[in-house]
Amino acid sequence: MTNKLRLVKRVYGRYFPVGEEQHNNSSSSTQMKNYEESSKKRTRADDSITTTSNMIIMDNDIISLEEPCSCLPVTVLSEDNNGDMVETKLQKQISDSGVMIVESNNSSGTQSDSLSAEDIWFEEGETARDLENGNSTVMEKVQELGDTALEENPFAPRPGKTLLWTNVNMTMSSYGGGGERKILDNVWGEVPRKEITAIMGPSGAGKTSLLNVLAGRAAPRGPLKITADVRLDNYAVNPRSMKIRKLIAFVAQDDSLQATATPRESIAFSARLRLPRSTTDRNIQKLTDRMLAELGLAKCADTVIGGMMVKGLSGGERKRTSVGVELVTKPDLVCLDEPTSGLDSFSAVQLCQVLKKVTQAGSGVLMSIHQPASDIFCSFGHLIILNEGRVMYQGSVANVPTFFAQRGHPCPPHFNPADWIMNRAKMISTTELCKAGFYPEDERILKDPKELNAAGTRSLFGKRRVIAWSSKTASKATQIRLLFRREVINLTRDKIAMAGRLGFSTLLSLMMGAIFWDVGNSDSANIAGLQGHFGGLVLSLVLSMIGTAQPSLLAFPLERPVFVREYSTNHYSVLAYFTSRFLVEATVTAVQVLKISAMTYYMMGFNLSFGTYCLTSYALAMSSTALAVAFGCAIEDPKLGMEMFPLLFIPQLLFSGFFVIPSMIPSWIRWQRYIFPLTYGLQIAMLEEFDDCGSPAGRANCRLLIESIEADADQVCLYWILLVVLFIVFRVLALAMLRKKATKFF
């Protein structure tokens, strides 16, 4: 039985229903009224609803509010100024002010999908009472939005998250015993909500390294050591944990976008997969249109992004698309690594204006930037200056001139402060700057961090509480459908790859058909004829395998940057990606095998049935593709993939019995033939192809040939089963590889 939960928030007498109903109601005053009326009549009940400074959580399974018997008080736990939990009974507040109503259509409700962090929150320091009294600044903001539907607005108010860090260190042991090099040295800082925090500093100062550490994109490995105390809303977090990474939108310096998609498709794809599943297609479309317009991408919205092989957007347009892909999800915290590099001054200002709107909606924004123009510099609220891996300044932008002046380096009049900062950082030695009073120590007294996964209301990710942080996004089925559709579009748009894939195998099939013309009807009593017949069959089966497995081997290494970006930013699961790729491969392989088989079968004049020939070729192609995918998932570099290609086929051919009969292979290595699909595929095909070889001499030769490859007519079923088993084993291996690799992108 499915419960339907609905959350309704009243803001200055207006109701904002949450979930599926919202888009219908937000602009309909009649329906708003209905909500108002029904809420007045409604009997409230609940288990506990807990809030911290910026979130509200349904604590236990939700009890129907419609049923009079379940009239329990609502308890709100909020934090006071000392960080202690204060309990407030909300029964009256809810009934009188209509701040929120949670309803369920039956009493055993446990489902809480429709709740969203975006829909209930308190500003920092606000309590439920502020909401009740209408003092919430968030409520004022919602009021300002007027009739604009919140779901269609990429700048809709949101709770936002604060990021705070201290003692961030990154060191690199030098090769040749040169000691340790400090890349980040006791770096500290914070990203307040509702402000743009900029990290500035000369090239090599450690800006990207710091961003990568904070956004969980850097890990200690070998000579690289990293330590950091990072807090998200004062929860001590491991930024590398997948759960945390998914809470932080991240725009890397290098754009990794699907080359054959358009900006409109990329932004809509991100929105569809990452926004709550209740968001309608119309909302997605409106959000996408608005994002494109805000980022100045309207004109090129339907141009392919492009990549190494395909010409498409300019570098600046690509960068803005990357930003749009993240911002459309209305993130609470955004990290961007040099988002303005490559942009002209107008586009850079336009981008910063968009980021400003994101902060006004409640988010924190952290970005690194090289040398901003003065108007961009002034749009920042908070500034961190890094120099040689240390914090040279940390504080508000407004305070920069005073800070520098007090330390003997006043910014000359009519001089861009950003240029002055860079000038000082580059021209004056660190020792002198230190003496002058730059490089302040972290003197903040940090609150005791809350613990993750601890019992009680302090947990971020307790089983039932995750709803407050991320309401349910696209289902697995939607993820697979969207990925499949994107891959099909990719295949149709990437005409060169498609033409190559189909064209080369057609050419090879024709060539092979011409060389082995009518070889199936050669006299088996003649050894040369039998050898040609055998060779033709082996090579035609191998051709089906190569034609499909080679693109699969390279597919993952080539798509890896896009996959890791999308996976790490919560677009889809590994399983959904894997399944969608499998479906595409299965379809394309079927088409390709049918084409190759039709040509080689009739040109070579084989004796086995066309059905068996096609099915054997398909089974071989699919299991070899599975092996290729496993190889492809294990490697990162496409060049390595190219070099590994012979490894996929040469051993299979060597063990097939074509060049040397298995009994002549030394026994200590012979066992390997049983792990290759070609062994079983060939045995199945040979048993049917050489079943009737005409004259007694021909039959004797065929029997010898079949015995030489150890094929047994009574074992055909087993060969099929083994082919399927190998296919499954290789696929599972590939999935395991992909899972392992998915989290390692640094």
Ligand SMILES: Nc1ncnc2c1ncn2[C@@H]1O[C@H](COP(=O)(O)OP(=O)(O)OP(=O)(O)O)[C@@H](O)[C@H]1O
């Ligand atoms: N994984 C790593 N291994 C070795 N050295 C590293 C690594 N990561 C960063 N570094 C070094 O740390 C220093 C800071 O690099 P980082 O990319 O963070 O600087 P940056 O301030 O972002 O520079 P830019 O503005 O030029 O992008 C550089 O000297 C770089 O070579």
